[in-house]
Amino acid sequence: MTQTSEAIRDAYRPVRPGFLETLRDTASEIATRRRLILYLVRADLKKRGADTVLGNVWWILDPLLTMLVYVLLISIILRTDIPAYPLFVFCAILPWKWFSSSVADAVTCITTRERIIKQVNFPKVVLPMAAAAGGVASFTFGLIPLFAMLVLLYRDHLTIWVLALPAVALVQFVFTLGVALLAAAITVFYRDVGNVAGHVLRIWFYLSPALYGADQIARLTAGQPAIGVVYHLNPFATLFESYRDLIYDGHAPDWLALGLVLLASFLLLVVATVVFRRLEPAFAKVI
Secondary structure, rough: OOHHHHHHHHHHHOOOOHHHHHHHHHHHHHHOHHHHHHHHHHHHHHHHHHOOHHHHHHHEEEEHHHHHHHHHHHHHOOOOOOOOOHHHHHEEEHHHHHHHHHHHHHOOHHHHHHHHHHHHOOOOOOOHHHHHHHHHHHHHHHHHHHHHHHHHHHHHHHHHHHHHHHHHHHHHHHHHHHHHHHHHHHHHHHHHHHHHHHHHHHHHHHHHHOOOOHHHHHHHHHHHHHHHHHHHHHHHHHHHHHHHHHHOOOOOOOHHHHHHHHHHHHHHHHHHHHHHHHOOOOOOOOH
């Protein structure tokens, strides 16, 4: 029996806290360690800024440069007929960079802190929590060029509905945190997850309505209902369209669809929390 399988077996040996007790203890530990989470987020942001010449300006430039690449490819080379395409695609790039950067950080948040995990006793759940919270900072910085585009270039798209962005962002945060917890825990035992994660995220982005709209998906799925089912099961289909409803189209999103994504994300978060806490005792042994 391998060391990994033995560690997983040990983690699930009785006696262990019950389901509700695990959730209650986790919530309590996060609340009492909120300063530690804030410190980890600040330290990570400071480190990233210190490693580049432009510092934290990259938080603003990076989504703009990514948008420029897709605008050149889709709008100019492939000649899409979507009006105000830079704003259209930026509505998807901004939240996706939040999600992808959070998951990428969560994948390595345990395995890269071997020394402190073995020497200091603290709830490891704060590490993926900090990774997800750090992505919020990336999203917040990205709002600067977004509002600049709305005010300077696309003023006709600027409506009062843009103030509802936190509601959609909250749904995404719950989903992102659930994925981050699962990714962080599984990577400790199966390091290949870290190698595969980047490719999975790339494919996920292209299978989501980031570069194209819901009307194009409707035409594609008209004769292939199976693709339509997969499309609607993708939470980012709803999230991207909700962001575009508020920013690009200037009206309310589909609150029912958004509520269903929130419910599914909450269930994912509950399962991910229990799995993480059950595997947590074996982290020090495996890494």
